[in-house]
Amino acid sequence: MKFREIFRFEFVYQARRVRTWLYFAVLFAVAYGLNRTSGRDGLVISPFEVALDTVLTGLLWVWMAPAVAGSAAARDVQTRMYPLIYAAPISKADYLGGRFLAAFVLNALILAAVPLGILAAVFFPFSTRGVVDPLRPAIYLSSYGLLALPTAFAFTAVQFSMAALKGRVMVSYLGNLLFVAVSIGGALCMNVLQMPALGKLLDPSLRLNVQIVMGDTWTPLQKNTVLVGLESSILANRLVWIGVSAAILVFTHVRFRLGHRAG
């Protein structure tokens, strides 16, 4: 009951904010803009294009996500409402779990703007693509489910944890620096150390995997027909990042205190 209410309240609080819908609108517009003319590797939209657009717009989203995750994690401390909340009979699991889930669902909702933007570009009557694409839900669902959502989970978990432990919304942006560092490490592994398998695993946003590896090595036929996200390297990457994120959330649960914050 309390978990559900904490989730509901947080979700509704942020869903009512203009910021949330502005993020949605920006991603929708970018995805729409990238696809309003006919496909890059073929006339109809390909699974690879949808995956690439998902990954590239995701790079824009990662700078929006800290506001959502950080606010869910640290608003009580920043607004100084925390003594009222922390003195209530709630468990750490309900509090952190409800808040994290709300942030994740909000971010998932914002990221849903990408497939919706592509769909709008492809299927709206005023589309300028000049071709009639067949509706293939699988290419949108696989990109959203296997590429966007795990990325949302990983980034939200890290940003949320950092903000919760430090009690500051802005700290969640530092989580992105961590991801940038890991991405650079992945690129080094792939290009300099000749360890492509490790490089693919370390790639949190999947830009290296999709844009560089698949973009350079896949044939046009593969790009037009193969669903991105079902390859073993991407599945392994997703599992690693979901595992790391889950471990970070457990660590946050252990370290977090429903107690007084000095300063």
Added chain:
Amino acid sequence: MTLQIRGISKTYPNGVQALKDVALTIPKGMYGLLGPNGAGKSTLMRILATLQEPDGGSVQLGEIDVLKQKDEVRQTLGYLPQEFGVYPKVNAEELLDYFAVLKGVGSRRARQGVVESLLRKTNLWDVREQKLSGYSGGMRQRFGVAVALLGNPKLMIVDEPTAGLDPAERVRFLNLLSELGEASVVLLSTHIVEDVSELCTRMAIIDKGEILLEAEPLRAIDELQGRIWSCEVSREAQDDLERGHAVISTKLYAGRTVAHVYCDSTPGPAFEPAKPDLEDVYFSAVTGRIGRRREHQRPEGRP
């Protein structure tokens, strides 16, 4: 139900010792904790509200170990901190309903009743749909009072509650507290002597982390009968007076400075006997004329 505090100490990482071996027995009813700013009141309140860990000691609320059974304490706790904020972008009714769920008021119908009743009691019903960002300090304080009163707490901890209230709000709030004090332990921390004198049947005076005096206000006042003397004093003569007498307080009265002096017998012809009040008790304890600080100052072997 009684709140038993034994040997509570707290030193902050910067070396400030906020509480020194604090021991209090707080029965059902209104209990005042009186002390100057920085005395350690808020630290003690936070420890009792399960938000801070002491370095040592124990706190027992009836059968509940407050330091170990935090969930049990929070089930029955009402806490109004000295400083708190609110989410700016929700209204009072919505946020109070949220707190009601967190406090365990499960059914929607029960919550509606509780929320309406508390918003009416705290005089916020007419502005219940206004965003909290538009509330004044006093309105926000009253909202905090409503949150603290949710769930009929058996232990109510209120830290400097009247600081931001206008006189009418203060009276309304103190009346609310005294109603609650009929069935619960209510600990009122304040630096305003009138809050304690008007409401509390028992009190303690705290300064620099130490409990200086634990007493019943009326009895403590009674024990000062014949020991408080007053005289008018010019600003130039004030230092001389303090050197020669046990001055416990000086204050301006109708544009003149009046000093209160503690003395077992008349300190001189310029002095008149004063009718002691709780402020005299407070200043006598803080300046070491009565209570524990006097005991510390007394040379060993002397009564």
